[in-house]
Amino acid sequence: MxxxxxxxxxxxxxxxxxxxxxxxxxxxxxxxxxxxxxxxxxxxxxxxxxxxxxxxxxxxxxxDRAALATAVLEENVGQIEQAAAVEKASLADVLGVMTWHLTESAAFIGLLHVYRAGARSDIRAHVLTLSERVERSLRGHLPVGHRLGAVDDLMLAVAMVSGAVSGPTREERERRALAAWRLLGIEVGPVRPFEG
The missing domain is CATH 1.10.10 (Arc Repressor Mutant, subunit A)
Incomplete structure (x- = not known):
């Protein structure tokens, strides 16, 4: 009425x-x-x-869709950046926070697969910027000569692990993510959100 x-x-x-x-x-x-x-x-x-x-x-x-996706994913990326900014943080610590976000969100996994064919063109540029921020946060903690130090190796490893993250429960997704990191020979710290 x-x-x-x-x-x-x-x-x-x-x-x-x-x-x-x-x-x-x-x-x-x-x-x-x-x-x-x-x-x-x-x-x-x-x-x-x-x-x-x-x-x-x-x-x-x-x-538009890009503005909403950016607002949602900003929290995920922000936590990874905060974990990376901790003075004594190691690569394993930052990977633990990132892995937690992988187990929590299909959207965050999509962020890390932005290069895949068929990515929505309306959000691609925004998501690419967020993905680059994740890479900078991780790369800042790579020791000299680390096995993931080559130009594309770090994000390729992240994409491989995120591709393994599946399962009906968060616990199953975490188990699979940790198994994938282990198979790559990469140490991961506690899988949890960043708590500043």
Whole structure:
């Protein structure tokens, strides 16, 4: 039913900045859940429904798929960068944080496979930037002469491990990721989110 207003009558408030901040947070949380299960190609309409808002609200906050994907993946990448910035962090420590994110999110795995054929052109450039940030964080901890020191070897190893991350539970995905690192002869620290 459409509500009609008389001239001069005030329309109800939209909720203002507080509602806008809540809606944005709800959209990012919904996108994180849906992307974690379905990857970056999940329908935006499903994200809006999960957040309890209309698609118009989604597009007010995120003008395109790339903006929403970047907002969601920024947290994953930010945690890896924070882990890498810890003064005494080792490559194994940073790989532990990165591996945790691999076991949690299909979207994050998609980020690390950005070069694959068929990657969505509308998000490719944004995701490529995030992927490069992950590589810089890891590469900064590679000891001189490390087996992954060659130009493409580091991210190829990451892509190989992320390709092994499958299974119905987070525990199974972690077990498979650690087995893949072990087969590559790479030590990984505790698999957990970064807790600054």
């Amino acid at each position: 459409t509500q009609h207003f008389m001239p001069g009558e005030r329309r109800p408030a939209s909720g203002g900045p507080k509602a806008a901040a809540r809606n944005r947070a709800a959209l990012v949380a919904a996108a994180r859940e849906i992307y974690a299960a379905s990857g970056l190609d999940a329908p935006l309409s499903a994200i809006a429904r999960r957040a309890g808002v209309g698609q118009g609200v989604l597009y007010r906050h995120f003008p």
